[in-house]
Amino acid sequence: MADAEPTAPLLELLRQLEAALGRTAAPDFTDGHVRWDLYRAATQVAEALPILLRAVSQERDTSLASAVVVEVLERLDPQERAAWVQALDTSVRDFSGRRVQELELLEAVHSGHVTTAEVRRTIDSWSTWLQLRIVAASDDREVLRLFSELGRTKRIRHTALSSLK
Numbered sequence: 001m002a003d004a005e006p007t008a009p010l011l012e013l014l015r016q017l018e019a020a021l022g023r024t025a026a027p028d029f030t031d032g033h034v035r036w037d038l039y040r041a042a043t044q045v046a047e048a049l050p051i052l053l054r055a056v057s058q059e060r061d062t063s064l065a066s067a068v069v070v071e072v073l074e075r076l077d078p079q080e081r082a083a084w085v086q087a088l089d090t091s092v093r094d095f096s097g098r099r100v101q102e103l104e105l106l107e108a109v110h111s112g113h114v115t116t117a118e119v120r121r122t123i124d125s126w127s128t129w130l131q132l133r134i135v136a137a138s139d140d141r142e143v144l145r146l147f148s149e150l151g152r153t154k155r156i157r158h159t160a161l162s163s164l165k
Contacts (some may be wrong), residue, residue: 005030010058013051014038020048032061039068043075057087066092070099076103102130109134109143116142123150135160 006014006029014029027034039055042048050125052072069084073096076084081103085096105126108114109145123131123146135147135156145159 006035007058007060009058010055013055016051017042017048017055020051021045032064034066035059035061036064039064040071043068043072049076053084053087056084062089062092065073065089066096069096073099073103078107098127102127102133105132106133109110109140110137116146119143119146120150123147124152126152128152128156129154132159135163138163 011029014035018025018027021038021041023038027038029035039052042052044056049072051069056065056068059068069088072084073081081100085093085100089095105114109119116144126134131147131152132155135144135151136159138144138147140158141164144160144164148157148164150158151160
């Protein structure tokens with residue numbers, strides 16, 4: 001993570017995050033690892049999320065900001081995800097945008113809104129991350145059977161097969 005002197009607005013938001021988490025130390029926020037630790041802790045506290053969103057939009061280390069957004073996306077209501085992606089610099093939005101699409105597909109598969117025919121037709125275009133997430137939580141025997149045969153990796157196929165037993 002690139003170390004950079006945080007701007008005054010970001011420093012204020014980092015202090016607000018510290019307070020929201022009940023921390024009293026005064027860490028060296030020029031260290032990207034220190035900011036990452038703070039951001040990651042803040043993803044776990046619902047009350048800190050609005051401050052975290054503003055901090056992400058001010059973060060000059062775009063890789064760090066992108067990692068924070070990817071970390072928090074699963075904890076958000078689906079309608080809130082786009083705002084987090086939009087908070088990122090345009091140069092790093094693509095990965096988070098794809099993750100939003102994957103989460104929507106994951107939710108659709110789990111809710112039964114994706115047919116097994118659609119799974120069969122599109123499974124090859126799904127990321128390894130998405131395939132693993134689907135088989136880890138699915139109880140749909142037909143979907144698991146498809147993944148046991150067509151999953152991208154041995155791990156995916158084995159996980160699906162184990163879930164079938």
